[in-house]
Amino acid sequence: MSALGNKKIMAKNILYYMEKHQKSRNEMCEALGVKYTTFTDWVKGNSYPRIDKIELMANYFGISKSDLVEEHVVAPRKGITINVLGRVAAGIPIDAVTDIIDTEEISLEMARTGEFFGLQIKGDSMEPKISDGDVVIVRQQNDAESGDIVIATINGDEATCKRIRKYRDGIELVSSNPCYEPMFFSNEEIENKPVRIIGRVVELRAKF
Structure with a gap:
């Protein structure tokens, strides 16, 4: 029919x-x-x-x-493609980073809340939850709440993934892996080194 x-x-x-x-x-x-x-x-x-x-x-x-x-075919809602970066160097805007190793898709709902990028994790400092080679989805922002997992640059070096603890006199960047000591930075060091938050991890896309 x-x-x-x-x-x-x-x-x-x-x-x-x-x-x-x-x-x-x-x-x-x-x-x-x-x-x-x-x-x-x-x-x-x-x-x-x-x-x-x-x-x-x-x-x-x-x-x-x-x-x-007529029958209505509802088209599937498409997500937004974002770049997955292999590294993020200090002082370089995310949009200018050329070390793009892959892409990931995020939902339209998520995309409406800000600018996002993916970052491939290097090392085992966030084990056991986040492993070497995993990709995290990061919302670009220059601040975060205490307890958030953030991407930060320290002393002009490549960005690192750590959990942030905020105190009145400074911040602590904490690894999940107990083999790594927490890194404390006073308010003065945050300005002078400098220590910069470039984003908050909102999702983990684990490797196989």
Whole structure:
């Protein structure tokens, strides 16, 4: 059977627009001037409305007749592709980094909350959760809450992944791996070294 005149497609579309506009069957019957049993047959796919009733429904919902008659294929929502960087050097804007090793996709919802990049982790300082070769998704920002996992540059070196602890007199960058000692920086050292937060880790894309 073709889509035109397909009772099941009509039923699905009527129910969709009823739910969207929060209309009951009784309200629909009153608006269209049809019996409850007749309308029930339409939404169950047992019968097909006359063209004048389809036109009435379309006007009632503020849509075209084709919106009721034709099957609608909802395209899958696409995400946003971001670059995965192999390294981030201090003082170079993320957009200018050329060491792009891969790409990852993030959701549209996430993309609306800021600018993001991926970073491949080197070393075992964040083991066991984040391993060498894993990719983290990073939201670009120059500050973070105490307890967040951040990407930071220290003394002009390549960026590193650490958990930040904030204190009144400075910050501590803490590795998850107990083999590594926490690094404390006073407020003066943060300015002079300098220590810079360039992003907060929002998601882990672990390797195999």
